[in-house]
Amino acid sequence: MLEVSDGLPKRLKQCADYVAANPDRIAVSTVAEMAEGAGVKPSAFMRFCQVLGFSGFSQMQRLFRDSYVQNWPDYPTRLEKLRESGAGSASALLAEFIEAGRLSLESLAKTIDPETLDAAIKTLSRANMVHIVGLRRAFSVAAYFAYAFEKMNVPTMIHDHVGRLDNRHAIRKGDAVIAITFAPYTTETVELAEAARAVGADVIAITDAIASPLRPITPLMLTVSEADFGAFRSLSATLSLAVALVVAVGANTQ
Amino acid sequence: MLEVSDGLPKRLKQCADYVAANPDRIAVSTVAEMAEGAGVKPSAFMRFCQVLGFSGFSQMQRLFRDSYVQNWPDYPTRLEKLRESGAGSASALLAEFIEAGRLSLESLAKTIDPETLDAAIKTLSRANMVHIVGLRRAFSVAAYFAYAFEKMNVPTMIHDHVGRLDNRHAIRKGDAVIAITFAPYTTETVELAEAARAVGADVIAITDAIASPLRPITPLMLTVSEADFGAFRSLSATLSLAVALVVAVGANTQ
DNA sequence: CACATAATGGAAGATATGTTCTATTTTAAT
DNA sequence: ATTAAAATAGAACATATCTTCCATTATGTG
Known part of the structure; x- marks a missing residue:
């Protein structure tokens, strides 16, 4: 996540904090919702997007949406990707699945x-x-x-x-x-x-x-x-x- | 692979298949995008939503978005709430088993x-x-x-x-x-x-x-x-x- | 304290998106 | 082959959402 929050105006900092805490919401929310969550007016959130270098909220959202869609490939492809990622030892693999299990339980x-x-x-x-x-x-x-x-x-x-x-x-x-x-x-x-x-x-x-x-x-x-x-x-x-x-x-x- | 689509018209079946294959796209796409992905016209996708019992695409999307962002209250808080909701209640019981599962994974x-x-x-x-x-x-x-x-x-x-x-x-x-x-x-x-x-x-x-x-x-x-x-x-x-x-x-x- | 500058909130305007309607095509039955 | 019913595509319409603008308020400085 971008670390630009320092030296930002109050409202913009609120936006930055909220986004940092709830990155996954950007993909599925409107400016109004994001603004409310951050406790600011929509126009303030708008300025926040622009400060970050986006043309507006929509462009920023597109970025998050694109990175969000995960497609489930077929099994050979999954294995291929896994090996490419340098999956390492069996114990490391087990550790990952244990972590996934823990996350599932939390969820x-x-x-x-x-x-x-x-x-x-x-x-x-x-x-x-x-x-x-x-x-x-x-x-x-x-x-x-x-x-x-x-x-x-x-x-x-x-x-x-x-x-x-x-x-x-x-x-x-x-x-x-x-x-x-x-x-x-x-x-x-x-x-x-x-x-x-x-x-x-x-x-x-x-x-x-x-x-x-x-x-x-x-x-x-x-x-x-x-x-x-x-x-x-x-x-x-x-x-x-x-x-x-x-x-x-x-x-x-x- | 899935065919919930048995008995559905061709275009609607295409929609069903595409949705089944890319369920996570719904939350972050427009009707036009979903329709294109399924290879149908937006109006066809619209009908698909209605056949499923939604008033339209927006309502269906809301459901998917909600289910995606439901993750906000953090785990310890929620677990505590589940437990509190009454000893002997089903939620409290589930909380205990979730905790047991977590311990098992750690072990x-x-x-x-x-x-x-x-x-x-x-x-x-x-x-x-x-x-x-x-x-x-x-x-x-x-x-x-x-x-x-x-x-x-x-x-x-x-x-x-x-x-x-x-x-x-x-x-x-x-x-x-x-x-x-x-x-x-x-x-x-x-x-x-x-x-x-x-x-x-x-x-x-x-x-x-x-x-x-x-x-x-x-x-x-x-x-x-x-x-x-x-x-x-x-x-x-x-x-x-x-x-x-x-x-x-x-x-x-x- | 006065001033300049920056930040903010609200409202108006522009655009994108969802939804509905209808003519046309396809399908199924007789 | 004819007809009726269902399905479809495209366009028109309605709405939600984004974006910009400007008056107002806050902040910092000489």
């Missing part, structure tokens, strides 16, 4: 909505049966749910599509479905959630806020954003959310 | 032995085939390995004992087996590891203690101690170890 703590969480737990607690669906990357999570709910004596059924068997008709009114999917989303998971909704079952979505096709299906959305290292993501935060859900439901139903 | 960073980790990665990298076995609680981890190795084009077979099928004879000399088990240890996992050893395959153990029954079987022991809260454990650290292993092996073999 989970920050973003989870307690009311939605409570509502999800209530819904699961009064369900006749809990169905779990999560495929591909989300299958680990689904498997954990299935294991843990069973241990808690909560009636549970996992829809794992083994043998391409589709057991969607096992979902009845009065049941609850936990649907887990992350981008790029899995069709089968979304379809099952839709089918569940159609028969009057409740759906709890565990997904990554962004662009989730589960959004139209249910208001009970628990969003988890896993941090990544070199375009690879773990499931640390998601698993923590899962265990919390299971234990809360288990405690309610015993 | 993993401290206790993992770099040499063993390196050796494990070397072994896996030169294996003809990687077999994964992990049942009950460890099954989530096994499932994650199976998914991630496949993505890395590493030949992988998961021994999930579906239908009580035992495929231990698929394990040959020159293969490597990742055996995952935690107390109380699963007999089948240990047996499979022994059988693998007997035919001359290498075994990598992911387990929770020096006293694990996998110890006599292999020198390649990666021990992870997950912190617990009220006798409930998550798998945050184990999953981070898993992703690190997979990525390291993937980088070695391509």
Whole structure:
């Protein structure tokens, strides 16, 4: 970040401080919002942009937006980039993923909505049966749910599509479905959630806020954003959310 | 890859695909930009937003922007708030598990032995085939390995004992087996590891203690101690170890 | 204290962006 | 092949947002 804050007029310094503290906001905010955040008038923020050498807010914002969009390349490319970056020893790699996990947990703590969480737990607690669906990357999570709910004596059924068997008709009114999917989303998971909704079952979505096709299906959305290292993501935060859900439901139903 | 788009008109499907592939662009782009990216006219993208249940692009974008900047209150503050929100409440519970996850990650960073980790990665990298076995609680981890190795084009077979099928004879000399088990240890996992050893395959153990029954079987022991809260454990650290292993092996073999 | 200079806030104007409407094309069904 | 319905593209319209300008207020200096 630019260190020009010294010797700046008061209002401009406020802008500089706010920007330094919330760099990620520039990309998604208007001047008015940024100005309010910094506690100054929009015109002051405007001058700030110009002092920094931009023609205006828009130009500055463009810069931040460009650097923000991350595209997820395919796996060979990800590996290629990782090696180029001189990823070094295995221990260093592990350290990065541990750090990513830590960040994910922090983010989970920050973003989870307690009311939605409570509502999800209530819904699961009064369900006749809990169905779990999560495929591909989300299958680990689904498997954990299935294991843990069973241990808690909560009636549970996992829809794992083994043998391409589709057991969607096992979902009845009065049941609850936990649907887990992350981008790029899995069709089968979304379809099952839709089918569940159609028969009057409740759906709890565990997904990554962004662009989730589960959004139209249910208001009970628990969003988890896993941090990544070199375009690879773990499931640390998601698993923590899962265990919390299971234990809360288990405690309610015993 | 995703097709939420089944049954959508062609242009709208293009929008859906583009959004799924570049979810983070929505927050920082205009309709015109999104439309161009998807290869459609702005008005088509507009209709896409409305089909999704939004009043228009602006409303949809607001959702994405919000979910992106929700990160402001800092982690300790939020965690504290979660805890305060009432002992026994779901949020408080989640806070405890997040904390447990964080502790587990720290512990993993401290206790993992770099040499063993390196050796494990070397072994896996030169294996003809990687077999994964992990049942009950460890099954989530096994499932994650199976998914991630496949993505890395590493030949992988998961021994999930579906239908009580035992495929231990698929394990040959020159293969490597990742055996995952935690107390109380699963007999089948240990047996499979022994059988693998007997035919001359290498075994990598992911387990929770020096006293694990996998110890006599292999020198390649990666021990992870997950912190617990009220006798409930998550798998945050184990999953981070898993992703690190997979990525390291993937980088070695391509 | 008076003056010059710089900084500020508010409002007006310009521009970019979102949204809606309709004629035209495409698709599907009979 | 004909018709009706749906989907699409382009243009017109509405709105949000950025930007500039200028009167007012604050600051520093002789």
